[in-house]
Amino acid sequence: MASKRKASAMAAAAPEEPVDPADELMFLCLGGGNEVGRSCHIIQYKGKTVMLDAGQHPAYDGLAALPFFDDFDLSTVDVLLISHFHIDHAASLPYVLAKTNFRGRVFMTHPTKAIYKWLIQDSVRVGNTSSNPTTQLVYTEQDHLNTFPMIEAIDYHTTHTISSIRITPYPAGHVLGAAMFLIEIAGLNILFTGDYSREQDRHLVSAEVPKGVRVDVLITESTYGIASHVPRLEREQALMKSITGVLNRGGRVLMPVFALGRAQELLLILDEYWGKHRDYQRYPIYYASNLARKCMLVYQTYVGAMNDNIKRLFRERMAEAEASGDGAGKGGPWDFKFIRSLKSIDRFEDVGGCVMLASPGMLQNGVSRELLERWAPSEKNGVIITGYSVEGTMAKQIMQEPEQIQAVMIPRRCTVQEYSFAAHVDGTENREFIEEVSAPVVILVHGEVHNMMRLKSKLLSLNASKTDKVKVFSPRNCEELRIPFKTDKTAKVVGKLASIPQPMKLPADDSEEPQLITGVLVQNDFKMSLMAPEDLREYAGLTTTTIACKQRLKLSAAGVDLIKWGLEGTFGSIEELPEAKQLSKNGTNGDGADNGDTKMEDADEEFPIDQVVAAYLVMGCVAVRYRSSGEVELEWEGNMLNDGIADAVMAVLLGIESSPAAVKRSATKHPHSHSHSHGQDADADADTNILTLPHRNLHATLSPEERLERLMMFLEAQFGADNVSPIAEPKLPPLSPTTKKPTPTTEDNNANNNANPNPNGESAMDVSPPSSSSDNDNDNDSEDDQQKRQRAELARLHKLGIPVPGVRVKVDKMEASVWLEALEVECGNRVFADRVRAVVERAVEVTAPLWG
């Protein structure tokens, strides 16, 4: 039914404040959305932009491996935070710094920066000698060396403020130097986990929820989805059983590892096991990575950033070294006893059982790939995968245990086993962490789509038991999220205003007027303070300026009496300024200040030609000075309201200049001003002029149209002429619940006291609906009813002398309706409504009661 639909549509448009785009958080994955590899995310809030990570995809080559940098203007980024040194989080940084218009600042932790330097250098060199000559490098070693000094290194638990963005790194476990970042923009707290782990391992401090911080948005990895890890102890035992099993059957163990990070943890495990099991000490453990060898120094340097186990080992080794006096073990826990570093595969004597850790971890190329192809055909050998294998890499393929290694046509007979030591949280750990952080918004990144979706549904299912439902997002690459956040705006009251005593209690009910304080709101980035204008210099370092506005125009036709009459007609009584009163005292004629022409004629003879002969103050803010030369000067202090009033004064002056009264007056007066006739004649002349002007009781005789025009004038001065328009359709009083048809009583109850006192007045009679209406054409009826009711309402308003039902004020998307009868303002936006209401009140104040 039509009327029902209308009613529900109106209910939907109820005063719900529209979301200001400035209150939205924008999140965009340039990489790492529904994938693992090339992590890169953009956060934008309140005009600030933070970029998280700049990785490269290990399964792709060249430009295809980069995040989608073309989808975002990197020149707008304020801060780039690199969570850790892994390729998929850091390797496109040299490209960003050297090849794009990025101009922001870059931060990472000290260990991350130290390892990043070697790691990128190594990857560029390996890339240079790549077996795939078609691969084009996206940056050179020189690009890396040139941009490296731009990186700023920071410590865990220290807070840094960069263009009002506050950042704090926390330990993330995962690998040495890995950080979670807490980012605060304008009071909104965002926690980015990066890759993180929470289990106790042999060297890292595990990730913890930042203490005492309310997190609004959590951006977390979802690598393992909801899968759970085998407990650490069992996993280690299974790994060692698998390794020793291969050795016992006379085979070689290949462990493809990423050179840095988890490899160091595996070395600690192996070294410890070999130390406890003499039988295996005859099998060499090799570690084939130049990069890892170079970075051992970094591991030895940052023992302080590691956990208690490493610190204890460090003290033990130092004590041992001191006791033996030979300086052995000065590398501390990172000086392994049973592990040999292998400089190059050419120096490797492949003569029997051994354990070989070789990079890269996903067998894409290099040493690990070469050894895989060499050892795969023998069933005695074994490959043990310990890291996370990205889709599309050889490590992922070989885990399917294919008959042969495709591309090279080598048969695979070796065993392939996987024990995850990837140091990512599993499903349970991640869920527990997310619950503990308890952010209202969770954004999942760094996960293959299926794992991510499983985790998402799991998290959403937990909402069932919650009153505040958590929003979970899993955006694809280049899919922009916009999440509204309403943060309370708090302003500190400072200076003089702060000394106003606070009320002892809040007003008990609405009838009690709350105490208002007014001042200037000053915003410095995201800090706001409220102060008196005179405190601006001291508290905000601002100087204040008053703009004095002056406008002059020459009136040839209108005289001072007509000006006064015109101004009074529009603005009500106007104040006469003392400067004019003095003049009238000095005047030769005693017949009063109200006779402007007398003064003017006198002025012609006794005062210089441009002497002020009359001065008025309109609405307490615009001074109007009339000079003997016929020049009128307006002077006011420039501000929005005063400017509008000055405009209105100008309009009045120009209006009377061209009015018939002025023309007539100028025609009769003109000869006198040239004949230099004495006072007597001038007086007579002026008198006749005054008589031609109808006597005016300032407000009473205004027509309704004139009153509406005045209101419109005020609104137009404030909001612009294009933004103010009359409303033709009246606002209908609500129907009584029992019947849809209007009854005369409801209408008259809604009318104000000035309305026709007779409830059976003709306006009400006119709209009486036809008494016979069938149920079938109810819809048509209600449409007809609607129109009839509108006509009736219009008639009623006209009768009250209200020319149109209302005035619409529209600025941008904000719209307010001013209903003229009760002068009520209807508007969804409270601030805008208040502004419109203030102008309407001011207009009514000066033009007196508008109707009746």
Ligand SMILES: [Zn+2]
């Ligand atoms: Zn990682």
Ligand SMILES: [Zn+2]
């Ligand atoms: Zn990663």
